[in-house]
Amino acid sequence: MRALLSSVLALVVLLQGALGAFAGSAHAEEAAGVAPTRAQVTEALGQLQGLLGKPSEPANDWIAFGLARSGKPIADRYMKVAEQSVTDGSLRLVTDFARVALAVNASGGDATSIGEGHSNLPAKIANFEKMTAQGPNAPAYALIALDATGYEPGAGATWTRDKLIKWLVDNRNADGGWSLAPGKSDVDVTGIVLTALAPYQDRADVRGIVDAALTWLSAAQRSTGGFGNPTESSESSVQVLVALTSLGIDPIKDTRFQKNGVSALARLLEFRQADGRFAHAVDGKADAMSTFYALLGLTAVDRWQDGLPGLYAGLGATGKASVVVNGLSGTIASGSVNGKTALEALVNVVKSSGTPYTITRHPQFGPYPTMVGGVENASLGGYDGWQFAVKRDGAWVTIVEGMGTFQLKAGDQMYVYYGDIGTQLIHSVTIDPVKPRENQPVTVRVDKETYDWDTGKVIVGPAAKATVKIGDQVAVTGDNGVTTFTLKAQGELTTSVTGYASGKAPTYLAWESKIQVDAYEMRVSVRVEGDAGAIASGSAKGGTALEAVETMLKAAGVQYDVKTLSFGKYIDSIAGVAGAKYGGYDGWYYAVHRDGWWVYPTVGVDAFMLEDGDEILVYYGGDATKLAEPIAINPSQPLPGQDFAVKVTNFPWSWTNGYDTTQPLGQPLAGVTVTVGTSTAVTDAKGKATFKGLKEGLYAIQATGYAKDAAPNVVRAVAPLAVTGHYVDEKNVAQWAQSGVRIARASGVMRGIGDSADASFKPKQAVTRAEFVSALVRTLGLKAEAGATAFTDVPAKAWYAGDVAAAVKAGLASGVSKTKFAPDATLTREQAAVLLTRALKLKADGTVALKDAKQVSAGAVDSVQAVIANGWMTANAGSFSPKAVLTREEAAVIASRIVIANRVK
Incomplete structure (x- = not known):
């Protein structure tokens, strides 16, 4: 259907020269006189907008209505006036309620709820006795107001639309027109x-009445x-x-309303004064009422x-829709506007941006744009022209009507674009990650x-040869609709997909969005294990594993060498230990x-992208070197003097399938040397090593699999072991703090x-x-x-x-005055952050x-950020709670x- 409409549109364009100018009725014939031009109407209307839109001018109902309908609303001034008139009870007649309802809705308000009492003006009209x-x-303006605001009177309303129409039809004069009192009809x-x-007018009971009234009106001219x-x-x-x-x-060309070649519009402009205002009589002076009436008339034209x-059509609240107008090579105009129909929204956007345009009325297909931004239909010589598409709730709407009748909804995204039968819509753009x-x-x-009109289904497929641009980087999709980037810039970048081609209609309707590209720098820990012992460890930042490793090694003063091959970079040596030291496939993994x-990466160390909190282990090993999983202790919390066992296991890994799920997870590692304090044991076939009980204290468990004249069988692993007694209130300690x-x-x-192991902890x-x-x-060992x-x-x-004296001497803490330290005063979380920042530099x-x-607090901002960034304190669900007191269990965790x-490295 879109293709069909495009073809018909192009055909209309090609036939325009033969069709010539036409009006909206059978009486559209050229008159002998010179008709007012579009430019003259625009100039006169613009001058009225400038005059009546001044802050010094009264914000009355009709002026506010006319300015709003002509695209220059004064809602900021008028709505206060309207609310006051509704609230103070000054509205008495039906025409009063109708006039205010029209102006309120035109200004973006809601006539069904206005003023202190949230008065419903259309409801008052429908129930006016x-x-x-x-x-x-009154019936005429009542009907206009109900239609304009979209109000539906209830079943019990005094006046429905049908009742109003019937009254107007039944109370016309014999000559075909209407007047305030029966008799001779009145033009107004x-x-x-x-x-x-x-x-x-198309209703059977109305059609003949309208025709008769038009005949009388023509005769009255x-x-x-x-x-x-x-x-x-x-x-x-x-x-x-x-x-x-x-x-x-047509108010200009319909011959029924031309006398001696002069139309009603041409005659109205003769009332215009030198300053742009209008007079009541053709030879009179500028008149206030005549001037704002002229605003209404010129706005209608x-x-x-x-x-x-018409002037009063489509005032029901619709909400704003976004509109983008794309030409042959880019965006011509855009904006967020109100508009009952697609055409009205387009007009509002191009007018506000000062973009030239031409709208043509076709007797069969209705009004449509034939030129926007200087680009005319059929400018490429084929079935090309201005088309439109609407996305609603994230999906394209199937459109089977013209812009003049398509009803927009709040939140719609409308695209008016120059294209042809081959211009296609972008269904989706997926960015990974x-x-x-x-x-x-x-x-x-x-x-x-594309839409299959035979099946009624949307067909989605890859968009080949689409131009994708992110920031200033450009790539073209392959036949599979895919392309790749390595983003070089950070911040908010514009991402677009287009199908523009020189001398041709675009292949695709342009798509545009924003993405946020963050600086790729994660905070991680790095540990480097050699073939005979630990080499270095520490925290570092980087986007890739190599960046973080190099940062840590440089900070530790450890020499290293990185080489590049066709697949990327790799670490060749660290601290003088180079790959192939033992003559095999041994080296730095x-x-x-x-x-x-x-995670056993399948990409080079320079390509592996990090995440916050990662631990990078760089180790010297071979194909058979294994990594110990977290070391298990039984019992998990040994008491002082209680024997315990350490179990070392490994999760089997397959370079083809990842973790080998065909084998039990946690396979035991035998022959691993385990050291706890001064005690050493070797794991048995079950991966277990047993130890005698230890005194209360913090120990480091170390498991190694060093081999003579060969790469290690197991990479050194470390874990803390806390041997302690119990507090009587230990059950009160939160699980995360235990x-x-x-x-x-x-x-x-x-x-x-009181610093006593036997006392309650009071978490x-x-x-x-x-x-x-x-x-x-x-903790600092002072x-x-x-x-x-x-x-x-x-x-x-x-x-x-002694600790307070040491802290003062080291500059870690100070008193609250020269003679007071306030040892029993409690700490807030931000105060703790300041002390931590000072102590740990x-x-x-x-x-x-x-x-x-x-x-x-202003003085604690940097400290709070520092302790969070370094992982010493955390924010819970995005909140730091700076003024909350720091509990003893929180202090213990820190x-x-x-x-x-x-101590455990």
Whole structure:
């Protein structure tokens, strides 16, 4: 159907020269006189908009309505006026309610809920008892308002549309027109009624009535081309122009409404004064009412010339739709606008952007654009022209009607584009990964869609030879609709898919979106294990595994060498140990521990993209070298003096299939040397090594599989072992903090209340300054200072006195004054962050988005960012809770993290 419509459209374009100009009726013939040009109407209307839109001009209902309908709303001023008039009860007549309802909806408001009492103006109209007291005016304006606002009267309403129409039909004069009182018809009243009946002119009970009224109206036109009785006035010409355009009658070329070659529009312009205002009489002076009436008349004509329905049509709230106008090589205009129909939305966008355009009315296909931005239909000599497509709720709408009748909905995305039968729609653009990062390979898949009119189904397939642009990088899709990028820039980048071709209609309707490309720099830990011992470890940042490894090695002062082959880069030597040292396929390998599993990469170390929290293990090994999975301890929490066993296992890995699920996970590793403190044992066939009980303390378990004159059988693995007793309130410790509390106690950095292992731990109690400072001093291995301190509130015999003195000496902490330390004062989380930053010499590196960032004190912002970035403290669900007190279990977890980082390597 789209192809058919395109063909018909092109045919119309080719036949335009033969068809010539036409009107919306059988009476459309050229008159002898010179008709007003589109430019003249535009100039006159623009001048009125400028004059009446000034802040000094009154924001009355008709001026607000006219300005809104002509594209220059003053809603910011008018809505306050409307609300006041509704609230203060100044509206009494049907025409009052109708006038305000029209102006409110035209200005973007809602006439069904306005003012302090949320008055429903259309409902008041539909239930107005004395509707006919004003003659035909009230029923006519009532019908106009109900239609314009889209209000549906309830079954019990006093006045329905049918009742209003019947009253108007039954109460016409014998001559075919209408007047306020029975008798001789009046031009103004007849024009108003015809405007009201326009939407119903094809009804059998209305058609003949409208024709008769038009016959009378034509006869009532003066020889000057104007209207009015007993004297001619500009306002009468306006009412006729509004009626004609509402009925779809050409106000310029219809010969029924030309006298001596002068149309009602031409005559109206003769009332125009030098300053752009209009007079009541042709030889009179500028008049305020005549001027805003002229605004209504010229707006009605302007809408007619744009192919749009009458002045009052389509005021129901629709919400905004986005509109993009694409030409032969790019976007011509775009914007978010109101528009009842697709054509109205297009007109609003091109007008607001100052883009030239031409709308043509076809007697069969209705109004459609024949030129936009200087590009005319059939400019390529084929079935090419301006078309449109609409995406609603993420899917393209099947369109079987023209722009002039297609109804838009709020949130629609409309594309007006120059194309031909072969121009296709983009169904989807898939970017993998969804959140790309700088220097990361990205795959873009583009699919097109076509509609099969025989089956009624949408056919989706690859969009071949589509031009994809991300930022300033360009690529073209293959036959499979896929192309790849390595993004070189970060930030928000425009991503587009086009099918523009020189001298041809575009292959695809242009698609555009935004993507956020983040700096690809993850914070990870790196460990380098040689063939006979550990070489280096530490934290680092990088986008690829190689970047992070190089950063760590440089910081540690370890020499290394990286070489490049056809498949990428690889590490050839570290600390003087080069590949093939043992004459086989031995060398430097790497693996990544992520989410509790070892990842054995299938790409080079320079191509593996990292994620935050990864652990990179670079090790010297061979084909048979295995990685120990997390070391298991039984019992998992041995008490002082309690014997325990260590089990070392490996999850079998297949380079073809990944983890070998055909074999039991956790296969035992025999012959592994396990060291705990000063004790050593070798794993048996079940991968188990047993140990005698140890004193309370924190130990490092080390499992190695070094081999003589060969690469290791098992890469060295380490794990902490906390041998501790129990606190009586241990059950109150949160699960996430249990390991931290045990490690803090075992290492001696933080114990129960009063620094006693036998006391209760009180996990939920707020930590004191003395407790936290002492924990920091001990984690850093500082020696407690003997003797009295300078603080009067720190007794020399207090358990924390030596630690406080050491902290002050090292510059880690200070008193709240020269003589006071406030050892028992509690700490907030942001205060703890400041102390941590000072003790560990941390620096803010980047910014982590926090939901409660505004709650962080100015002096603590960098510290909070630093502790989060380095992993010492965390944000829960995006919130740091800076003013909350730090609990003892939270302090223990922080201390345990530092201890493990410094002591278990």
